[in-house]
Amino acid sequence: EVINEKVRKAMEVIINSGFQLKPEALSLLMSLEDPEAFAKNLVTKLLGRAEKPLFIDEKVVVEAKSEVEEAKTRLVKHEPKAKVKVFAKQVEADIEVLYSPKEVSITSSLDAFKSYFNSRFRKLRKLLLERLDVKGAISIEEALATKDRKIKVIGIVTAKKELKSGNLAIELEDETASIKAIFMKNDEKVWRRGLRILLDEVICIEGVVRGDYIIVTDVMWPDIPADKKPPSYKLGEEPLYAVMISDLHVGSKAFLEKQFKRFLKWIRGEEGLGEDNIRPYVKYLIIAGDLVDGVGVYPEQAKELQISDIYKQYEVVYKLLSQVPDYIEIIIIPGNHDATSITLPSPPIFRSYAEKLYEMPNVHMLGDPCYVSLHGVVFLITHGKSLDDVIPSLPDVDFDEPERAMVELLKSRHIAPIYGDKTSIAPVPYDPLVIERIPDVMQAGHVHVRGVTSYRGVLVVNSGAWQGQTSYQRSMGLNPKPAVIPVVNLAKLSSSLSSACAFLDFTSGF
Numbered sequence: 001e002v003i004n005e006k007v008r009k010a011m012e013v014i015i016n017s018g019f020q021l022k023p024e025a026l027s028l029l030m031s032l033e034d035p036e037a038f039a040k041n042l043v044t045k046l047l048g049r050a051e052k053p054l055f056i057d058e059k060v061v062v063e064a065k066s067e068v069e070e071a072k073t074r075l076v077k078h079e080p081k082a083k084v085k086v087f088a089k090q091v092e093a094d095i096e097v098l099y100s101p102k103e104v105s106i107t108s109s110l111d112a113f114k115s116y117f118n119s120r121f122r123k124l125r126k127l128l129l130e131r132l133d134v135k136g137a138i139s140i141e142e143a144l145a146t147k148d149r150k151i152k153v154i155g156i157v158t159a160k161k162e163l164k165s166g167n168l169a170i171e172l173e174d175e176t177a178s179i180k181a182i183f184m185k186n187d188e189k190v191w192r193r194g195l196r197i198l199l200d201e202v203i204c205i206e207g208v209v210r211g212d213y214i215i216v217t218d219v220m221w222p223d224i225p226a227d228k229k230p231p232s233y234k235l236g237e238e239p240l241y242a243v244m245i246s247d248l249h250v251g252s253k254a255f256l257e258k259q260f261k262r263f264l265k266w267i268r269g270e271e272g273l274g275e276d277n278i279r280p281y282v283k284y285l286i287i288a289g290d291l292v293d294g295v296g297v298y299p300e301q302a303k304e305l306q307i308s309d310i311y312k313q314y315e316v317v318y319k320l321l322s323q324v325p326d327y328i329e330i331i332i333i334p335g336n337h338d339a340t341s342i343t344l345p346s347p348p349i350f351r352s353y354a355e356k357l358y359e360m361p362n363v364h365m366l367g368d369p370c371y372v373s374l375h376g377v378v379f380l381i382t383h384g385k386s387l388d389d390v391i392p393s394l395p396d397v398d399f400d401e402p403e404r405a406m407v408e409l410l411k412s413r414h415i416a417p418i419y420g421d422k423t424s425i426a427p428v429p430y431d432p433l434v435i436e437r438i439p440d441v442m443q444a445g446h447v448h449v450r451g452v453t454s455y456r457g458v459l460v461v462n463s464g465a466w467q468g469q470t471s472y473q474r475s476m477g478l479n480p481k482p483a484v485i486p487v488v489n490l491a492k493l494s495s496s497l498s499s500a501c502a503f504l505d506f507t508s509g510f
Helices: 005-016 023-030 035-047 058-073 110-128 140-144 188-195 257-268 310-321 355-359 387-393 402-412 471-476
Strands: 075-077 095-099 150-162 168-173 178-183 202-210 213-220 241-245 282-288 329-333 363-365 370-374 377-381 441-444 450-455 458-463 484-489 501-505
Touching: 005 023, 005 035, 023 035, 023 058, 035 058, 035 402, 035 450, 110 150, 110 202, 140 150, 140 178, 150 178, 150 213, 168 188, 178 188, 188 213, 241 458, 257 310, 282 377, 282 441, 310 355, 355 363, 387 402, 402 441, 402 450, 402 458, 450 484, 450 501, 458 484
Parallel strands: 075 501, 178 213, 241 282, 282 329, 329 363, 377 441, 441 458
Antiparallel strands: 095 370, 150 168, 150 202, 168 178, 202 213, 241 484, 370 377, 450 458, 484 501
């Protein structure tokens, strides 16, 4: 049977990730509608396992296929009104803010940058040294003094380039010295792992010293431990949901107001969703930034605005969110369109712009990034601005699958690994963007494309948007998929992906 282009790309994804495909699994792959997307999801799932299979056989594909089909059945469409009892009303809110940045004073001195990178390096080196396969790492200065033997070093990546030979070279630096590391093209598995390295990441490489450089035989990231503890959810088997949204862009002509108002009717119980086994259990609404479109954020934005006054934009946000029932707690962080600092970490939206939101008793205004515990389940919430830098830097990752780039942030154990690109990072004396605490759920937005996956016990969610395509997005080749939102069941995070997260579709009829 002839292998078409989509199947060929799917095979590339699987093989480049270090797996081998058995013939019967290939036959199944060829029968799928979108084999490439299926392969990407399958690989992400398998890489998150403590014990990874070398071969992908028919059983592995069938299991993954049934999980995808089960997830599709959870894509709930808007349907007529249904009255139900509201369980979440009886449950007392349990919110603990574990970390939220406040206003920070920024100095751009050389000492500030030095302190920042020293902090990043030390924090991530500590996380790396918790890995058994990193034990015995030596300083780069010591490595340069050795010859022709295998060693391990930990360093921050200061440069990366492909050589004319096809080999890949990176520059690694620690507190003692710097060294060049070469990923040989003929060692394809290691070379492909090298392609995934991001600038300014802290990694460990293993290899053989040859003069003033290392021939790399392996590379390790700080990563999430394979034996991560399950969430400490306090309510046992009782379901409780967090609705996760972002990127409303109120004030934009492309804000999907009708769809958002339909969402508000649903959350108030005025319109149902089939059997409505979710809404009565919704206790939390998490908004991961870009509540408003803002002003002057991108070239010629004024032409795209319905409301050109940012204060009035926030006034509309208040009018919308005040329609959410008061037993539902609303957690809000800023995005790059909101009124806050342009650097990460960002403090909460400035109070002077959104006074009425601050006065709402069920609203919690937090910074980016923040850690929040809901009934013992730890959420890491960030807007996701760094995805603009990370996605173009990774092979086989694009803006249509932001959750895969978010997994790479977990591997890096950093919210914004790349310094000095599109994401502005404040050179504070410590690096608060290191993911020191392992979350149970990681949420981001920003790219306007919904997505969900699970990686080593962490549910990874991108919450899409409520804005249609703008001319600016069209010029950038970005295709948003708005008004379909993820809802997370706090009681089912240790279960299958489809049990942990469902999508609610508010697009029908428009």
